[in-house]
Amino acid sequence: MPFSRTRTGCFTCREDGYKCDEQKPFCGRCTRLSKTCKGYGVRLKWQTPQSTPKSKASKSKRQQRNRSNDKTITAPLAPLAPLTPLTPTTPSMPFSESQSPIIKLDPSCIVPNDVSPINRYLLNHWSTTLSTMVSMVSAPKNPFLIHLTPMISHSTALRSVLCSIAASHLAILRHEDSLQTLATRYRLVGVSSLRRTIQTDNPELSLATILMLQVSDRLFTMDSGVDHLSGAKAIINQGDLVVRNSSSASFLLSLCSYHDILASVSRGKSPVFEFDGKFPMEGMESMNELTSVLQLVGQISRMRDQENDDLDARGREIEEILNALDKSDDAIGDVGHTVQAYKHAAFIYLYRVWHNQGAPHPRALKHAKSCLDHLSIVPVTSSLVSAQVWPLWTAGCESIDSDQRKFVRDRVEAMYEARHLPSLRRIEQDIEEVWKIKDEQRNLIGVDNVDCIKVILRNRQREADLT
Template sequence: MPFSRTRTGCYTCREDGYKCDEQKPFCGRCIRLQKTCQGYGVRLKWQPLQGLPKPKRARNTRQQKEHSKDHSNDETIPASSSESTGQIVRYDPSCIIPNDVHPVNRYLLNHWSTTLVTMVSMVSTSQNPFLVHLTPMISHSIALRSVLCSIAACHLAILRNENSFHTLATRYRLVAVSALRQTIQTEDPELSLATILMLQVSDRLFTVDSGVDHLSGAKAIINQVGINKWNSSRASFLLSLCSYHDILASVSRGKSPVFEFDGEFPIEGMESMKELTSVLRIVGQISRMRDQDAKHLNAWGYAIEEVLNELDQSEGPMGDVEHTVQAYRYAAYIYLYRVWHNKGAPDPSALKYARSCLAHLSLVAVGSPLVSAQVWPLWTAGCESIDVDQRQFVRDRINAMYEARHLPSLRRIKQDIEDVWNIKDEQRNLIGVDNVDCIKAILRSRQREADLT
């Protein structure tokens, strides 16, 4: 049977004379053999403009390869029009990707540094601490680089609706875990901690529950070095990330935080997040109330209630940060009374705080970076909402957040809230009161934690 040459495969397979499986964005053969996949489609050849000198060509192919090899490790910074005007060119942290990485890695890391970092951070792009602190670390750690590639592949699988990215995500995650095990005793502790924390982020946003307690692993690394030795700005960012995930995990687990320094480090290492950090610290203290005996519970409750009262910002203009702080504050009231008195809707105070929390959230545009921190207050106020319009706002808000970010954790949290509403409504219809703890309801019905980060 005569061989029929195709013109739809990638250029690498066509040059090698092999059949291409045409998997996008890189074909399976190139990935398997770690070849540079040259892609698909039509290649355009641009002619030089008349009147301009043609670029000098290398004498032969060997000379071209040697020239390319000599410059293979150069750091490249995107050209800017300001170069010709003499203006200062600011270095873009999102471009710190090693030049010697495989093209697939580069493709995934580029998606991480240009897209995903804006979804996991509460800070604007110019100051995004994931770019400033985390992305430069990828050239020093295979484990960290691999987990970021895994996260990017998970997200691209949703955006592109292609299962091949799910396969890539699993492969990179296995590489990350294997590399972490091999280097955790010898590698810079900051690199190991960063890898563990990004595995935690991956679990919360994509994996649901891997069954691994990443926060306990993070605590072991921190204690091994000694908390006083984590004194760089990058260390402060990592410790703040630990604290943030630890406190919200304490809520979703119904347990005390793992770390003793909850709220000590400003969120994402940013002083601008100081007020939000203060409220988050209170949330951690409320979680610790679960371990208090009855004779000390009231003292804790009254003390926390007084601190929350002092954080009122009813006067003056508010921006996204202030609205988010107040949403956290009202959610903290709801959480406090649930832990302290097991009191929720239809109690008037719970309904009032839920309404106020949702009102502040509604004043923050869905495109704001602060929205990445608003899942917990939305969950807390949403679960206590009885009003039909408020419940519809919660649905619409989560839908809008998903359309802007395409993170599967948002779909799970929406379904969890719907489940809680059904459970609470059924109980109110039966006995006229609601003593349903939302977190415990999900732990029982779903056999997993709610995704509050």
């Protein structure tokens, strides 16, 4: 029986000339034939003012030109394809079209075959460089690659956000403002796609996209004004991710917990979630000790909402737990030293929230020194350094010894030279700001009751970048 043509089927069936059953998120025909289902809805195209058609004739010519270059310009899985190296506004690329075969993604990074060369270039930078900077685990066990890589081919939103992060980083490495403009455009496409698909996509895809927007904000854009963690909470509650027994869900929930707890420190508020350490950091069982300390950090943040009697009782309880975690400072390997650094930073944070007590109190100075000593043993090239910003910040802000402060300055500088992440430059500036204010108060009244988090919130009008 003949059927009337519609405009609501998936793009794959429409291009093949077959009727689509319009199942979501992937249609039945594409699933049966193992085809890449290109989805539904509107194809996004970036258009510069100069390309706006002025007449029907020019519009007709432009449509013919687009049809002849359909694979490279209007690929539905690459919304930013119009910004290919063929356009004058695109940043210079380290290759020409004739050289494009040399662009090879890391074997673990699987993307659709029809994405544009610039998309492949950016995703390659993500998989080979940036993913190693945001993870505490080196390849081949890097969970960002293990869990996000299979999602790239199924989510335009996630793919666009990863391209945006890569473009932002390359803009710094290559000193090209045009790459930052490209990063902004990719981000807009990612957010737009997320809004369209958030109700129909697998909740893991949506959560992964939201969390990578959170990572992007922390590393590159400071404060976008968007509360990604509240959005993540809505996805988790609606998608029943907590009860899912999958490694990817565990990884995403642990990543959400990590950012939520450290955001609670930088905001001076309670965490949004309370996972109780069920999901180890980055979904790795080897990170259980670090997860236990981080969980206590979240509990310390919750103390800010408690009354005096409850506050004192909870403070004593957490102090006992921290003491029981490890009665010695002996540590083995980068993980062991990072765990110890977190433990001493947690002590500093506890006494600040509990008693508003910091340097020059002997306890604060003792834990600051121990924390920095453990951090100094971990080489700056270690993957664990990606998790050391918070303890470095916490101990660094309480340091009054000139040698310790020199170590903090040198360490942050070395971390930046190894990673070139703008958040590290902001951390460096924030610590210097805290030192200046704390020194002035000690010189004036002999004591220090300056909360470093509140200093940044008040003076910088933003949170400290602790992740």
